[in-house]
Amino acid sequence: MLFVANWKMYGSASQLLAYCERLLPQLEQCPHTVVLCPPYPLLAQAVMLCAGSGAAVGAQNCHWAREGAFTGEVSPFLLAETGASWVIVGHSERRQLFGESDDTAAARAQAAQEAGLNVVFCVGETLAQRQAGETFAVLEKQTALLGKLDPERLVVAYEPVWAIGTGHNATPEQVAEAHAFILGRLEGLTGQGVPVLYGGSVKPQNAGELLSTPGVAGALVGGASLDAASFYAIMQAAPATGAKG
Numbered sequence: 001m002l003f004v005a006n007w008k009m010y011g012s013a014s015q016l017l018a019y020c021e022r023l024l025p026q027l028e029q030c031p032h033t034v035v036l037c038p039p040y041p042l043l044a045q046a047v048m049l050c051a052g053s054g055a056a057v058g059a060q061n062c063h064w065a066r067e068g069a070f071t072g073e074v075s076p077f078l079l080a081e082t083g084a085s086w087v088i089v090g091h092s093e094r095r096q097l098f099g100e101s102d103d104t105a106a107a108r109a110q111a112a113q114e115a116g117l118n119v120v121f122c123v124g125e126t127l128a129q130r131q132a133g134e135t136f137a138v139l140e141k142q143t144a145l146l147g148k149l150d151p152e153r154l155v156v157a158y159e160p161v162w163a164i165g166t167g168h169n170a171t172p173e174q175v176a177e178a179h180a181f182i183l184g185r186l187e188g189l190t191g192q193g194v195p196v197l198y199g200g201s202v203k204p205q206n207a208g209e210l211l212s213t214p215g216v217a218g219a220l221v222g223g224a225s226l227d228a229a230s231f232y233a234i235m236q237a238a239p240a241t242g243a244k245g
């Protein structure tokens with residue numbers, strides 16, 4: 001399974017060091033793929049700390065251009081130069097707080113892949129959309145442009161907005177239904193299977209149930225990933241797959 005730690009705008013250099021000292025030795029025995037996504041200024045340090053370990057490093061967003069007059073933005077090509085190999089794109093906090101759209105998310109993802117990065121593309125409905133019975137229509141729209149991406153370097157994260165950072169995770173039934181829809185949709189768009197992660201208030205206490213749900217290939221973890229012990233406990237709750245991945 002794949003486990004992605006989204007640190008959001010939390011953390012510091014000293015916290016990253018202590019975290020890696022605690023987490024990385026444990027990954028030697030771990031059958032899963034692990035990606036740490038700290039804030040941009042910590043990426044190079046994270047790459048250094050993770051070298052030779054089982055963990056890869058990712059960013060939390062990127063721009064769609066190689067370079068340009070885009071103050072405050074970060075090129076995916078520069079991210080790749082740091083040694084990062086992954087990037088999260090289209091996170092609901094980017095969509096809701098910073099006005100990102102399906103179009104710009106897809107453009108960022110495409111540029112990221114051109115830079116050689118693997119993409120975690122986030123989708124998910126708001127509570128109002130779910131209550132209005134629009135969940136599948138929203139997921140269909142949010143995934144509409146993913147056929148342009150290389151499926152070999154694409155992972156989709158189903159993150160219902162109402163479950164992110166709220167402590168209220170989706171039920172296994174809701175997850176199974178959404179994942180089945182996304183898997184079918186991606187198969188239709190790309191002609192092959194694409195892993196789908198669940199994200200939204202995953203913690204050690206609910207990870208076993210969520211990760212055993214059909215169609216779940218791992219987790220995108222926010223709050224609980226800031227603590228090495230709880231992030232590792234989430235991985236340990238995963239059903240054994242026998243193989244790395």
Ligand code: PEP
Nearest residue numbers: 164165199200201222223
């Ligand atoms: C996230 O940031 O993608 C996320 C799922 O956050 P949390 O685990 O805190 O809900």
